[in-house]
Amino acid sequence: MSQVSAIRRDEVIDALRRGTVPRAGLDLFAVGMERFESEVQRGLGGAAAGGGSFKAVRGEYGSGKTFFTRWLAERAKRANFAVTEIQISETETPLHKLETVYRRLTERLATATQPPSALREIVDNWVYTLEEEVLDSGTVPEGSDGPDEQALAEAVGDLLERRLAEVARSNPGFAAALRGYQRAQVAGESATAEALIAWLGGQPNVSAAAKRYAGIKGDLDHFGALAALQGLLTLLQGCGHPGLLVVLDELETLQRARTDTREKSLNALRQLLDEIDGGRFPGLYLVITGTPAFFDGPQGVQRLAPLAQRLATEFLADPAHDNLRADQIRLTGFDQDKLHRLGAAVRELHADRAAEPQRVRSRVDDSYLVELGEAVAGELGGRVGVAPRMFLRKLVDVCDRVDQVEDFDPRRHYRLAVDSRDLSEVERNARARTADSADDVDLDL
Numbered sequence: 001m002s003q004v005s006a007i008r009r010d011e012v013i014d015a016l017r018r019g020t021v022p023r024a025g026l027d028l029f030a031v032g033m034e035r036f037e038s039e040v041q042r043g044l045g046g047a048a049a050g051g052g053s054f055k056a057v058r059g060e061y062g063s064g065k066t067f068f069t070r071w072l073a074e075r076a077k078r079a080n081f082a083v084t085e086i087q088i089s090e091t092e093t094p095l096h097k098l099e100t101v102y103r104r105l106t107e108r109l110a111t112a113t114q115p116p117s118a119l120r121e122i123v124d125n126w127v128y129t130l131e132e133e134v135l136d137s138g139t140v141p142e143g144s145d146g147p148d149e150q151a152l153a154e155a156v157g158d159l160l161e162r163r164l165a166e167v168a169r170s171n172p173g174f175a176a177a178l179r180g181y182q183r184a185q186v187a188g189e190s191a192t193a194e195a196l197i198a199w200l201g202g203q204p205n206v207s208a209a210a211k212r213y214a215g216i217k218g219d220l221d222h223f224g225a226l227a228a229l230q231g232l233l234t235l236l237q238g239c240g241h242p243g244l245l246v247v248l249d250e251l252e253t254l255q256r257a258r259t260d261t262r263e264k265s266l267n268a269l270r271q272l273l274d275e276i277d278g279g280r281f282p283g284l285y286l287v288i289t290g291t292p293a294f295f296d297g298p299q300g301v302q303r304l305a306p307l308a309q310r311l312a313t314e315f316l317a318d319p320a321h322d323n324l325r326a327d328q329i330r331l332t333g334f335d336q337d338k339l340h341r342l343g344a345a346v347r348e349l350h351a352d353r354a355a356e357p358q359r360v361r362s363r364v365d366d367s368y369l370v371e372l373g374e375a376v377a378g379e380l381g382g383r384v385g386v387a388p389r390m391f392l393r394k395l396v397d398v399c400d401r402v403d404q405v406e407d408f409d410p411r412r413h414y415r416l417a418v419d420s421r422d423l424s425e426v427e428r429n430a431r432a433r434t435a436d437s438a439d440d441v442d443l444d445l
Contacts, residue, residue: 004028009353016346017400019393019422026071029345031338032064033071039324040072044079047285048242052276056311057289059331061426062386065289068331069247072287076245077112081285082122082236084108085247088265090257095248096264098272102225103202105246106232120197122232125239127182130156130163153186163238164231171227173216174200178231180214189213202228226275233283243283252294266304273310295328333385336373342388343369343395350396354403363402363409364395372398372416379418380430390418390427 008025015022043053059065073083086104088095093104108116134140134155141148157179161168164175177196184193195210202220211217220228236244251269254262269288275281294300295311302308313328322330334342347364351357376391377384394416401408408414420428 004349004352006353009349013346013350013353013396016392017396019389021066021070021389023070024074026067026074028349029342030067030071031342031345032334033068036068036324036329039329040075042325043285044076044081044243044245047081047244047283048079050282052279052281052283053285054273054276054327055285055287056295056328057287057331058292058295058328059289060291060333060385062383062388062430063331063333064388065331066249069249069287069289073245073247076243076285077110080112080241081243081245082109082111082118082241083245083247084110084116085249087249088251089253090261094257094261094265095251095254096261096268098222098225098268099202099220101248102220102228105229106201111241117201119201122235122239122241123178123181123197123200126235127156127160127178127185129239130159134159149186153183156182164234167227167231167234171224171231173218173220173224174228174231176215180210180216184213200228200231226280229281229284233281237283243285245285245287248286248288251288251290252300255294255297255299262299263303266301266307270304270307270310273307292330334388335384336370336377339373339377339384339387339391340366340369343373343391346392346395347399350399350403354399356403356406359406360399360402364399368410369395371411375416376418379416380427381432383430386426386430389424390422393422 004025009028012022012025012028039055043055047053057065057068059068069085073085076083084105085108086093086101093100095101106117106119109118109122110116111118111122114121131152134152135147140152140155160179160182161175164178168175177200181193181196181200184190184196192210192213195206196214199206199210199214199216199219202225204219206219233244236242248269254265257265272286276284276286290300296302301311311327313323313326315322315328315330319330319332344366347360347369351360354360372395373384373387373391376394377387380387380390398410398414401414402410418431420431423431
């Protein structure tokens, strides 16, 4: 792993030390993702070619859905996609309010070179691309000081309108806001430009003066958000990004929502899928995640027959026989073999930055990785599938101590201690589950 930059390696190790999923660098220790690579590439390729792609990822709590989607996001960024990850919740981001979903989408929008929110940079890059195209056409008069700024602004505005003609038919405000932004930039009216970027990002309460300047009314509503998404895809493709990966995470929370909210949310999801199938969002790759109960249970997808039919997928007994091209794919979580491979990858990652790499490798050897993995899983009710986060956190801690303390031997000096305050809800539930059924409970009679 010597070709990995020190900064990238440190970011990964620091995140694991805190017990969180790293925002980047997941390919450095991804285990079990190999079987999904060709299907992921197929989905990204379809979106890049101007189509729309969709995938539903199912898995129990702790099966690695967040890891999978962030791994996918890294691959999308390497293909120059823009990416965004949205946590669905009834209070913060209700799925049935697409204007809120769109706002969260732009707030978390990122590219390989720009962190969230990258909306303004994308708009600026797009306008710059239009300016270059106009200048290359030779239609703007040249003076002693360069091109005529007024003529250039007008030509760029006309080209902008032509590029957004289809979007303008369903949401003229989006094109008007872009043109107003470009005009405000040329005029040096930075406050107005900032306000119009906020409006393009779906933010409410934009000043009335900025809206009048651009000739727009009101805020983006449910239907305006869909048209704005079309506009955003046009911007991305116009400045060199072939598509947009959107992850809607934790859809299982819909099962706990009020009945009317849940049903409106499911209908909004159906609408999105229908629009993708209808070709409205070229370049969009939509990924949703949820538990099996969400996809198969009575309080989830099954409540809306058209959506249930759309997502219906047959799973055989052996996950190795899954059809990865189906709308749903399932994550089966970790077993001891995968946990060991994961630990070995992280140990090597740590050792490459250690002051005493050979000491780390010799004292945290493969047999110790097995022992630590079994011990952590044992603390969590034997459920290996929910052990990776805590296992990696403890592993990094052990590697740190071995690297720093010359005589530290984890087999003699380290005693695994798991504090319930450091556990996630899923991990606490696993730890508390000491019996598999009522028959396993010993009663003192």
